[in-house]
Amino acid sequence: MTEPATTIPHSGAIPAQPGPRDVADALPGRPGGTVEPENTVAAGTSVIPGAGPSASRPGERATLRLRDSDDGEPARYAPEWLQLREPADAAARSYELLDPLRIRLANLPGRADGLVIHDIGCGTGSMGRWLAPHLDGAQHWVLHDRDPYLLHFAAVASPRSAADGSHVTVETRRGDVARLTPDALSGASLVTASALLDVLTREEIGVLAAACAGAGAPALLTLSVAGRVEPTAPHPMDQEITEAFNAHQRRDGLLGPDAVTVAAEAFAEHGATVKLHPSPWRLGPEQAALTEQWLRGWVGAAVEERPELARRAETYLAERLEACAAGELRVVVQHTDLLALCRPVGGAG
Numbered sequence: 001m002t003e004p005a006t007t008i009p010h011s012g013a014i015p016a017q018p019g020p021r022d023v024a025d026a027l028p029g030r031p032g033g034t035v036e037p038e039n040t041v042a043a044g045t046s047v048i049p050g051a052g053p054s055a056s057r058p059g060e061r062a063t064l065r066l067r068d069s070d071d072g073e074p075a076r077y078a079p080e081w082l083q084l085r086e087p088a089d090a091a092a093r094s095y096e097l098l099d100p101l102r103i104r105l106a107n108l109p110g111r112a113d114g115l116v117i118h119d120i121g122c123g124t125g126s127m128g129r130w131l132a133p134h135l136d137g138a139q140h141w142v143l144h145d146r147d148p149y150l151l152h153f154a155a156v157a158s159p160r161s162a163a164d165g166s167h168v169t170v171e172t173r174r175g176d177v178a179r180l181t182p183d184a185l186s187g188a189s190l191v192t193a194s195a196l197l198d199v200l201t202r203e204e205i206g207v208l209a210a211a212c213a214g215a216g217a218p219a220l221l222t223l224s225v226a227g228r229v230e231p232t233a234p235h236p237m238d239q240e241i242t243e244a245f246n247a248h249q250r251r252d253g254l255l256g257p258d259a260v261t262v263a264a265e266a267f268a269e270h271g272a273t274v275k276l277h278p279s280p281w282r283l284g285p286e287q288a289a290l291t292e293q294w295l296r297g298w299v300g301a302a303v304e305e306r307p308e309l310a311r312r313a314e315t316y317l318a319e320r321l322e323a324c325a326a327g328e329l330r331v332v333v334q335h336t337d338l339l340a341l342c343r344p345v346g347g348a349g
Contacts, residue, residue: 079124079153084290086126089194093222094277094337098134101190104218104341105135108189114138114166115189118217120177120196120208121145125154127194127222128170132159138166142188144173178204182214191217197224197259197338198249205255205263209340213270216345219338223279225249226334227257229298233323237309237316244302244309251305260336267340279337285327294333295320 105115114137119127122143132139139162143154151172158170175184177200185191191212197205212219227246231238249256264274283291299317303310323329 079150081293082124082126082150084293086124086129088281088283088287088290089126089223090130092279092281092335093130093194094279096277097220097275097337097339100275100341101218101220101339102135105189108344111137111189114140116140116142116187117190117192118142118144118185118188119154120180120191120193122154123150123194125157127192128154129157129159131192131220132168133161133163135162136164136166137162139168141168141170142173143170144175144177146174146176148174178207180207180211182211185211185215185217188212188215188217191215191219193219193221195223197221197263198256199254200259201253202255202262205259206266209263209266209270209272212340213267213272213342216342218342219267219272219340221263221340222337223335224260224263224338225257226260226278226336228334230332230334231320232328232330235316235319237312240306240309241299241302241313241316244306245298248301248305260338263338263340267338267342271343273341275339275341277337277339279335281331281333281335283331283333284329288324288327291324291329291331292321294331295324 105111108115115135117128117131117139119125119141122128122145125143128141128143132141141158143151143158145151145154151174155170155172159168161168177196191208200208208219227242227249229238229242246257250258255262260276264276267274281294283294295317299313299320303313320329
């Protein structure tokens with residue numbers, strides 16, 4: 001499942017906590033966080049890897065690769081995209097699910113010893129930066145990802161303290177969610193993930209649910225796409241692009257917008273109490289850079305799925321980008337957060 005864990009103690013040897021911009025600035029060969037375009041959506045346009053269709057595998061989202069690469073090279077995907085979306089993710093995640101989660105965590109046996117939180121597919125660690133300051137008590141975060149490049153940034157940029165000022169520590173583990181076991185989560189107080197479920201298959205979600213249930217750990221799984229997009233000034237092509245994009249997300253057995261429903265059923269089958277709450281991105285003039293990249297990726301994936309849309313989609317994209325640049329475009333991109341309160345090991349609670 002994993003390579004040996006790397007523990008990162010918070011000491012003088014760790015640089016001061018970088019923010020998202022600092023993470024981008026630290027990228028090799030990319031001074032100042034300069035983005036090196038790799039994918040094109042239409043003539044003369046570019047998209048940050050992760051915001052659009054993968055150049056290497058149709059149907060694969062480039063912010064996270066869960067399977068082995070064909071060429072044997074480690075998966076390295078753009079922290080720039082994760083950096084760009086982090087503020088919108090933080091604003092979107094459901095605070096309504098935090099209260100039932102806090103109640104469960106407060107009643108855990110051995111709670112006084114602190115929380116052990118596993119972040120699956122952690123990317124650059126945005127989930128920890130959002131959640132750790134909302135939970136009281138000492139926390140030890142175990143960051144899981146296939147990509148050592150992203151794990152490095154997640155560890156360096158991890159939060160230092162909990163809501164009440166308690167200490168937060170972190171370790172990293174390379175591994176694949178498809179091989180996750182209850183043993184790997186033994187002792188976990190909580191399992192988290194962000195923007196993960198929709199890039200999994202039904203089998204992989206079953207593995208995740210079984211591992212959490214077997215360990216008796218609740219799971220907070222945020223920002224799964226819901227398949228619904230609501231732009232201002234509706235356009236006749238909105239629905240066509242949405243349907244083609246959703247079909248693209250379902251390629252190769254991935255669940256895309258069906259993931260939350262499948263995950264809720266999988267956790268319920270293991271006896272968990274499941275709570276869902278909307279967590280929409282609300283993009284406006286203040287998020288113009290993110291909106292632009294999201295638009296290019298959204299339309300690009302739709303055209304990759306349905307090439308016959310290309311000519312009309314190019315015009316559509318140009319109109320939407322013009323409105324975005326003018327500060328006139330607002331878009332609600334629907335996501336869903338899931339909290340699964342698995343039965344504690346031993347059946348209590």
